[in-house]
Amino acid sequence: MITLDVMLQLLGFGTVLGGIYALASLGLGLAWGLMHVVNFAHGEWIMIPMYLTYWLSIIFGLDPYLIIPINMALGALIGFASQVLLFEPASKRGGGALMTILSTMGLSLFMIGVAQALWKQTFYSLPNPYIDTYLAMGPVSISEAHMIAFAFSCIAISAIYLFFKKTLIGKAILATSEIIGDPEAASIMGINTGKIRVLSMMIAGASTGIAGTLIATFYYIYPNVGITWCLLAFVIVIMGGLGSFQGLFIGGVIVGILEAIGSLILGSAHSYILVYAVYLLFLYLRPKGLMGRR
Amino acid sequence: MDLKILKIFVVMASIFLIFSSVFRLLNMYYVVYVVTLILLWAYLGQCWNICYGYAGLLSFGHAAFLGVGAYTSTLLLINYNVTPWIGMLIGGGAAALIGLIMGIPTLKLRGAYFALATIAVAEMVRLITLKLDFITNGPLGLLLPTNLSPLYFYFEDTFHWFIVSLAMLIALLAISYKLENSKLGMALRAVKENEAAAASLGVSLFKYKMIALLLSAFFTGVGGVFFAQFVGYIRPDIVLPPERSDEILLVPLLGGTGTLLGPVIGSVIFIALKHVFLAFFGGGMAGAYLILYGALIMFIVLFMPQGIYPYLSKILVRCKLKA
Numbered sequence: 254m255i256t257l258d259v260m261l262q263l264l265g266f267g268t269v270l271g272g273i274y275a276l277a278s279l280g281l282g283l284a285w286g287l288m289h290v291v292n293f294a295h296g297e298w299i300m301i302p303m304y305l306t307y308w309l310s311i312i313f314g315l316d317p318y319l320i321i322p323i324n325m326a327l328g329a330l331i332g333f334a335s336q337v338l339l340f341e342p343a344s345k346r347g348g349g350a351l352m353t354i355l356s357t358m359g360l361s362l363f364m365i366g367v368a369q370a371l372w373k374q375t376f377y378s379l380p381n382p383y384i385d386t387y388l389a390m391g392p393v394s395i396s397e398a399h400m401i402a403f404a405f406s407c408i409a410i411s412a413i414y415l416f417f418k419k420t421l422i423g424k425a426i427l428a429t430s431e432i433i434g435d436p437e438a439a440s441i442m443g444i445n446t447g448k449i450r451v452l453s454m455m456i457a458g459a460s461t462g463i464a465g466t467l468i469a470t471f472y473y474i475y476p477n478v479g480i481t482w483c484l485l486a487f488v489i490v491i492m493g494g495l496g497s498f499q500g501l502f503i504g505g506v507i508v509g510i511l512e513a514i515g516s517l518i519l520g521s522a523h524s525y526i527l528v529y530a531v532y533l534l535f536l537y538l539r540p541k542g543l544m545g546r547r
Numbered sequence: 548m549d550l551k552i553l554k555i556f557v558v559m560a561s562i563f564l565i566f567s568s569v570f571r572l573l574n575m576y577y578v579v580y581v582v583t584l585i586l587l588w589a590y591l592g593q594c595w596n597i598c599y600g601y602a603g604l605l606s607f608g609h610a611a612f613l614g615v616g617a618y619t620s621t622l623l624l625i626n627y628n629v630t631p632w633i634g635m636l637i638g639g640g641a642a643a644l645i646g647l648i649m650g651i652p653t654l655k656l657r658g659a660y661f662a663l664a665t666i667a668v669a670e671m672v673r674l675i676t677l678k679l680d681f682i683t684n685g686p687l688g689l690l691l692p693t694n695l696s697p698l699y700f701y702f703e704d705t706f707h708w709f710i711v712s713l714a715m716l717i718a719l720l721a722i723s724y725k726l727e728n729s730k731l732g733m734a735l736r737a738v739k740e741n742e743a744a745a746a747s748l749g750v751s752l753f754k755y756k757m758i759a760l761l762l763s764a765f766f767t768g769v770g771g772v773f774f775a776q777f778v779g780y781i782r783p784d785i786v787l788p789p790e791r792s793d794e795i796l797l798v799p800l801l802g803g804t805g806t807l808l809g810p811v812i813g814s815v816i817f818i819a820l821k822h823v824f825l826a827f828f829g830g831g832m833a834g835a836y837l838i839l840y841g842a843l844i845m846f847i848v849l850f851m852p853q854g855i856y857p858y859l860s861k862i863l864v865r866c867k868l869k870a
Contacts, residue, residue, distance in 0.1 A: 291659040293607075293666075343848050351605045354659055355800075356848040358607065362793055363841025369834025476834070480789060484670060487663050523678045529671040536664055537652035 258392040263513040265393035269403045271509030273467060275501040276406035278486035278493075279413065280328075280461035286496040287430040287453045289350065290340050293357040295486050296479025297364035298331055298458060302465025303474045304368070307377050317381055317470050318401065324462035332458020335360060336451050361479070368476035377474040384471050402467035409463050413456070414498045426453050432496045481525070488532040494542025503543055507531075552724055552807075556717060559811065563713055571706045579705045585818045586712035587773060592798030592810030593719050594767040599796070600805030601723075601732065602759035603739040605662045608649065608669030609767055610791035612642035615672060616768025617775035617786045621689050622682065624699070631700035635772045642768025643761045645672060654756045657742065666789070673787040688782030691775060700776045708777055715773065719766055720807055726762070727807070735759055767795075793840050800847050803856025812855055 281295040292298075302324040309315050309323070343356040383398035417423035428434040428442070429449045440446045472478070489508050493500025508528055515524030535542075563582060570578035591613065598604045619641040620634025629637075645668060653664040676683050683689065695701030702708050726732050734755045737745040746752055775781045785791075794817070802813025820839065828835045847854065 285659075291662070339845060339849070346849060346852055350659070351599075351603070351662075352848050352852055354605060354662055356845055358793070359841045359844030359848065361841065362790075362837045363845065366834035366837030366839075366841055369837065370832060373833055480670075484667060487667070491660075491663065519678060523674050526671055526674045526678065529667045529674075532667055533648065533652050533664060536656075536660060540652075540656050540660060 259517075261392045262394070263517065264510060265390070266395055266399075267510030267513040268506050269395055269399050269509070270512065271506030272403040272406045272502065273399070273464075273505070274485060274489055274508055275505035276409055276460065277464040277468065277482055278489040278501055278505065279410060280332075280457040280464065281483070281486040282490045282493075282495070282501055283453060283457040283460065285490060286432050287426060287457075288340075288450050289353075289431050290344075290357065290454070291350075291354050292457075293354065293483060294335070294361040294364060294479075295461065296481070296483030297361050297368075298328060298461040298479075299465040299468065299482050300368060300474075300476070300479040301331065301364065302327055302462045303469040303472075303478065304372065304377075306466045306469040307379055307474050310379060310381070317379060317383075317466060318405075321405070321463055321466050324466045325459040326462070328458035328460070328462025328465070329455040330458070332454040332456075332461075333451060335458075336454035340454070341447075341450070361483070365476055365479065372476060374476060378472075379469050379474070381470055396471065398470040402470060405463065405467055409460065410498060410501065413460065422452070425449055426456075429453075430496070484525075485528070488528060490542075491532065491540070492535050492542055494545025497542070497544035500542055500544035555808070556720065559808075560713060560717055563709075567706065567709050576705045579709050581818060581822065583705065583709045583712045583777070585814045586709070586716045587770065587777070588794070588798050588817060589811045589814035590712065590716045590719055590773075591767060591770050591795045592802070592814055593716070593723060593807075594763050594770060595795050596799040596804055596806075596810050597723060597726070597759055597763040597766070600799060600809070601726070601735045601739070602756050603735075604654075604756060604760060605659075606649075606665045606763075606796070607662055607789070607792050608665030608667075609763075609795045610787050610789065611645050611665075611669040611672040612764045612767035613771040613774060613791060613795070614676065614781075614783070614787035615645050616642045616771030617781045618676065618683060618689075618771075619768070620772040621691060621775050621781055624691070625689065630698060631772050631776055632698075635700075635769045638772045639765040639768035642771065643765040646760045646764030647757075650757050650760045654753050654760070665792075669787070669789065669792060673783055676783050676787060683783075686783060688780060688785065691779045691781075693779065700772075712773065712777075715770070716811075720811075722766075723807060731755060731758060790837065790840075793844075797840055797843060799854070800844065801854055803854030806854075806856050809854055809856045812859065816855070 277299060280298060281292055284290045284292045305324060305327060306317055306320050309320050310317050339356050339360060340353060343353045346352060381398065383401060384396050386397045387394045388397060388400055417427055425439070425444050426449055428439040429436050429444060429446050436446055468482070485508060489501060489504035492507055493504030511528050511531055512524050515527035519526055563586065567579045567582045591609070595606060595609050598606050616638035619638040620631045623629035623634045623637060624631055649661070649664050649668045653661040677685055734745070734750045737750055738752055738755060742752060771786065774786065798813040798817050799810045800813065801816050802811065803809030824835055824839060
């Protein structure tokens, strides 16, 4: 029976989950909004840090939150390698934007394959004290792992937002973006757009590093985990609107609540049916998203 | 249909026919089976090619069409005893309906939106198939009855399957050829070359893209029915997983997108590679196929975006010049 308490729990948990989703989609939003790379490998960029978190905390007994800087570095490295070795050459080969998208799909399959080969189709879950302690606020009770992840997500997104608005490099990146700025004008003003593109992809990678660490504290870790997170990120970026930070939070919270409702109606394994259906409706009615610029 | 293309079709069909007849006479049915697979994948690849090669629509969700076609006809066969020959039309129609769901929200938008919708719709179809387990038997899937006759699209002899798949491929290639040279084909080419220019000349982008998508979806659905009858067993993780979509798109990419013979060439290479991998890893190494597919896609994008077809036709031209 759906009582007021259940509703409050759904709303509360949905909001917290949405905040975490916002961070999980940040990397995709940056890569797409800033560099026009629609990154189908985004989910795998999250999956690799999840595994590193697992192994480091199992082998060295590290607290998962101490692994965040390591994963940021790993994420930045993956972003750097992908941009220099794959995305940039693919976009220069001609054949249009669709070829770059195809190359990200290839990278995604390759990374899933490597993960399956190395770690098999096993479901790992990170043993940590945070997932079993619950914080109760009235009728709403949410695990500590989710709350900490939510807090980190808010801090990380605000930090990146400030970086873009306040620092010179951040402004240069925004100027180079095809959606917010103008790459040609930026290069005339003396900005090295090639370097900026690599740097933006590294920032996108680092943000997936943080997201992967946080998600690993409450989610199962398996080779195909990226598919779900990649699709969720697409849904959130489209709903929120390309090139908008506030939009990420709004999209994230909508998806979080939808998922909570979906798991109530359809069962948790099939909750995404509702999310995807609303997503298609969004594409039809408002493709530029709620806060979109285009 | 002009003579040159007719000649190519006849030559291609004869090569396949002679090849499988020889191996059938040698009683090597496995080879005939592999050739049938090659033809099936060439067929599916050409379906994807209608979408991407002709209309510039990048689809990551063709498994949805394949699976919906397969499930529709199989459910009709099991529950209402409808022959899959009719089920083919209904399955194709159901797949086209899924195409409509993908197309309506996204075909008016440019860029990546269509690709995003395809992957979401494919995932949705997979989840719904799992959810409706009282109809689809969930993850366990459906076993097709085996006491069927050719009237019910079932053949004892692998060679007969081969003949049907060859007929399907040739029919699809002929339709694609007609399509390429019709008003629709020209409009699609114009759309692919320069969307803005085509639109300014009064070409209705939405209509033409939608027709291409629906045709592609319909024929993929029909291919799904063949797949179900041929394999005899359908399950969400056989006909609906994302990997299946990736395999379908890999075939024309390897051969050459936007060409008639590209998918056929691509399919020969794809099935050969798949069997080499099967021989080496025997299904024991998880992820080996995905590594192969991913590496192939990245390689094609970086080093031969046109696929193998241009290289092959160059060699053929050189041979002709020498002779």
